[in-house]
Amino acid sequence: QKEVEQDPGPLSVPEGAIVSLNCTYSNSAFQYFMWYRQYSRKGPELLMYTYSSGNKEDGRFTAQVDKSSKYISLFIRDSQPSDSATYLCAMRLLYGGATNKLIFGTGTLLAVQP
Amino acid sequence: EAGVTQFPSHSVIEKGQTVTLRCDPISGHDNLYWYRRVMGKEIKFLLHFVKESKQDESGMPNNRFLAERTGGTYSTLKVQPAELEDSGVYFCASSQDRIAGGSYEQYFGPGTRLTVT
Numbered sequence: 001q002k003e004v005e006q007d008p009g010p011l012s013v014p015e016g017a018i019v020s021l022n023c024t025y026s027n028s029a030f031q032y033f034m035w036y037r038q039y040s041r042k043g044p045e046l047l048m049y050t051y052s053s054g055n056k057e058d059g060r061f062t063a064q065v066d067k068s069s070k071y072i073s074l075f076i077r078d079s080q081p082s083d084s085a086t087y088l089c090a091m092r093l094l095y096g097g098a099t100n101k102l103i104f105g106t107g108t109l110l111a112v113q114p
Numbered sequence: 115e116a117g118v119t120q121f122p123s124h125s126v127i128e129k130g131q132t133v134t135l136r137c138d139p140i141s142g143h144d145n146l147y148w149y150r151r152v153m154g155k156e157i158k159f160l161l162h163f164v165k166e167s168k169q170d171e172s173g174m175p176n177n178r179f180l181a182e183r184t185g186g187t188y189s190t191l192k193v194q195p196a197e198l199e200d201s202g203v204y205f206c207a208s209s210q211d212r213i214a215g216g217s218y219e220q221y222f223g224p225g226t227r228l229t230v231t
Contacts, residue, residue: 006156036222042224043118043205043223045222049219099162099170100170100220101162102157102220106156
């Protein structure tokens with residue numbers, strides 16, 4: 001079983017729609033939860049990160065973490081064609097532990113149609 | 115400020131040959147990471163340097179892979195001899211030292227696409 005599960009999509013939505021992207025995970029020791037955006041032929045770019053449970057909002061993006069359910073979400077409001085990319089969830093253990101490595105989901109390919 | 119750079123952007127080699135990938139982290143970043151994405155799979159961690167020391171190499175697949183970071187600046191990842199299953203995109207990332215006031219963010223390079231035929 002993978003440590004992080006993510007629906008690969010593809011997900012196609014019309015411009016202006018609300019997009020919901022999700023990941024589930026199995027390791028209850030994960031403390032930091034991140035969402036990366038990756039455009040074609042580029043490296044992943046950090047969008048948002050959250051420590052432990054709760055919500056975090058940044059402009060049109062909202063990240064939610066539910067540690068009791070081992071479930072994280074990224075919501076994109078008023079989606080734009082420029083949001084078309086692959087969205088990757090990533091997680092890591094507590095900083096200062098044995099490792100800083102990120103555990104990634106497979107990524108969800110999002111296409112926002114004009 | 116320049117981001118993480120990787121060279122080459124694409125490499126095509128035959129099975130059994132040797133390839134060396136290079137990563138230049140963001141200036142001042144002590145932490146350097148290598149990751150790999152095999153087609154259809156998730157990005158997977160390979161190893162982590164703190165300055166010139168290997169902090170965590172638990173993700174290195176086998177002894178055909180050798181990573182170095184002499185002087186704590188750029189890093190190289192050598193694959194020798196290359197096998198077909200080594201094909202994929204190799205990403206390098208760097209981050210500051212948290213204790214020095216840095217953030218958790220790992221900044222990724224554009225990746226090197228390796229094709230072994």
